[in-house]
Amino acid sequence: MQSLWLPQEVCNKINQASRTMLWAKVGSSRCWSLVGWNIVTRPKELGGLGIRESRQVNVSLIGKLIWDLIHSPHKPWVKFLQAKYLHRESVLHAKKSNSSLWYEDWLGLGLICREVPYVHISDTDILVAQCWQQGVWNFDSLYTRLPMELANRIQQVQIPSSSIGANIFSWVGDSSECYTTASSFRFLLPSDHRFTDPIWKRVWKLHILEKVKFLLWQGLHSSLPTNHFRYIRHLDSMEGCPRCSCPQETILHAIRDCPHSKEVWLLVGNIPSQVFSMMDCFTWFKEIIINPAAKKLAIIIWWI
Template sequence: MVDQPVPGMVKKEQIDYSPIASWRTSTLFGSFFAIILMTNSIDIKILVWNTQGAKSREFLYTLKEHVRMQRPQIIALLETHWFSRNSAVLDATTPLNVALDELAKQLSNWNKEIFDRVDKHLIGWRTKCLSLVGGTTLIKATLTTIPAYAMQTCRVLRAICDELDRKVRCFLWAGTNTECKPHLVAWATVTRPLEEGGLGIRAMRDLNSASMAKLGWRMIHEPKSLWAKILRHKYCRGRTGIHAIAPGQRPSNVWKALVRDLRTHSIGDGKQTLFWTQRWVTGWLLVEVAVRPVPIEDQQIMVADYWEPNSRWRWEDFADLILEEVHVQIAAYQAYPNTGIHDKPFWGKTSSGTFTIKSTINLIREDTPPMRHDIWSTIWRIKAPQRMKMFLWLVLHGAVVTNANKVRRGFSSNANCVTYQDIEEDITHVLHSCKIAREVWDYFEQADQGMHDLRLELVEWIKLNIGYKASDLH
C-alpha cells in the first residue's frame, strides 16, 4: 500500500540526510510509520516500523519540479494516501537520530500502556483479602481481558505475553504482581480448561494466536468491508476467501492447524468446494483417506460435479476410491444446485460452525497431552461453596501444603505429622488415614459405607463421597 504512486511526487534512490525540517508518525494495522521531511522541503523519507520495534521498509520520494507545496500540504497529501488523520506533529527541528529514538520510544510506550493498565487494576484491589477463588474470578473477568483489545489487530511480542502471564501468576498465588509466593500448581496446568484439570485462565500467547485467527475468519466472512479490502490488497496479492490466509513457505504448526480447520466447508450448491482436496464431509481431506491415489485431474472436481440434478450422488464416478465408512458419511450429505445457496467456510471445532476464541485456544493446545477425567467436571458441578471446590482441585493435584510437600519444595526438613511423629504427613494422611481426620468424619455422623474404607485410594475415596457413581470408581 505504501508503494503506490503519489500525485506530484517521484521515487528517489537516495536523499541527502540533512537535518529534518519536520516529521510525523502514525499507526496502521499494527505498523508504525514516520514521514520525515528534509530541510529543503523537497525530499521526503518514509520509514515503516513493525510492532517488534524493527525497521521493516524504507521509501524515498521527492517533489516533481513543477510542484510547489508547503510542508503542511505535503503532510496532508501523504496522510491521504498512507496514514490515519489523527497523527500528531512532532518537533520540527529534531535531528534524525533523535527522531528515530523517539519513534522507538513510542513502541515501548505502546507496550507499557498495557502493563500500566494491568498494574492499575492490581493496585486498586484489596489483594490481601482475596482468596484463591476470588483471585481466579478477577483474573478471568479483568486481567486477561485488558490486553485482548490490543491483541485483536497485531501480533504481540512473546516477551510481552510472558510478562503479562507472570503478572497474572503472581497475582493468583500471592495476591500481588510483585510479591513472590510458591506457585502450587504448574502454569501449564492452570491454563487448561476446567474439564481438563485447569482453572480456565487463558495464556496470553494462545489468546493472541486465537485473536489473529479470528481476524482471518472475519476477513473471509466480511470481504466487502474496507479494512478487509486493505489487508487483502496489501498482504494477499489478490487472493480471496480461505486462499487469502493460506500458509506461506514456512508456516508454524499452529498456523497450519488453524488454516486446516478454517478450510472446512458447509455445502450449499457445491460449486465453491473441491470434492477431494477441501474438507467438507470428514475430519480429513477425502484425497488423504482414498484407498488409492486420486488422479490429478480429478482433484480439481467440485462437489457439485458429483451431484446429479435428480438429487443423488454419482457413486459410479468415485465409490471405488473411498472406504465404506466414508461412503456412509457422504450419503448423509446433499448439495442444493440452482438454489443460490453458496458454500460457506465452516469452523470445524464447534458443532454450530461458529468461530469462537475458546475453541481456537483448544485447537492451539491440541499438541499438549490431554488430562481429561470425569472427576474434574464433577468437582465443579457439586453443590458446595466455591472455596470447597477449589480445595478439592488442589487436593487432586497434590498441591495442598502438607509437611511432605514442604520437604519436596525445600521449605522444611521434617515431613512427619506433628501429632504422630513416625508417620509422613501427606495429603492422604491429612484427609483420610490420620486418626484425627477419622474422628472429624465421625463427628459429623454422615459417614456411609465408604467413608472409612482405607483400602480406597484418595481419588476413589473422594469420588465416593461427592456422589460419584459407584460404577465409575474403577
C-alpha cells in the first residue's frame, strides 16, 4: 500500500474487512452497517470514526513518496531512482524564474498553448515573468489573443513581488505547504458543512466507556436500530414499540418517551427539563452531551 497502486478489488476487500470488524457480531461474517461508510471514514472531529478508506490511504502514502522524490534528494532510494531512471534530473522540473508562458504547466490547468488556436511566432519565447509587471498581469504586448475565460483565470493568480529565487513545489493541502499523509487524507475528503459542529469532538472526550460513547455517536447520526429504523430499511415488517402500544418505535420513543423508559428517567430524579421537551434526535443527543451531568445521562441511556 505504501509503494504500489493497489487494485480496486484489493481496496474493496480491505474496506469490507473494516466494516465487518465494526458492525458484525462475534463469530459472524455478515454485517448491517448502521452508519454510511462515507461517514464512518471521516475523522472523529468531523462526525466519523477515523477509519480510513483504503484507496485514500493508498493515494496519500504514494503521494509521500512523490514528495520525497522531489524534496529529499539526499535519501539513498531517491538517489538510486534518479540515477537509474531520471539521469539525475527531477521528476518534476521547476526552473529558475523562466517558466514558459505557453509550454509549461505553471498554472496547474494544463499547457496554455492548448487553450488557444495558435501561438504567434513572435510569442513563442515569452516567459511568465515577462507578463507579470509591477504586480499585475499585462498581455497587451502579446500577438496571440487569449480567450476571455483563460485571461480571467490567469488574472486570479498572484505572484509574490519579492525575488524568491528558484521556483519550488509546495503542498496546497496544509498551511505549512509541506506534504504529510495526514493532510493528504483530509484533502481528499469531500467537504460537508454538516459535520463541522464541535459536538463531534466533544462526545469522544467524555469520561465514560467507549461503548457508551459509540452509542451516543450513533444517536447523533439517528442510527440506532429501533423497530422504526429497521422498518424503513425493509428489515422488519413491524415498526411499533414491543413494550407499549405506540405505532412507531423511534429512537426518542425507545430511549425517552416510552412509558417504561420514562419511568426510569423519573426514578433517577434531578433530570433536566429539556430532556423531555426536544423532538429532534440530533439536538436531543447534543444537549445530553453538553449537559454538566452528561456522564450520568449517558449511562441512563445505555441501560435503557
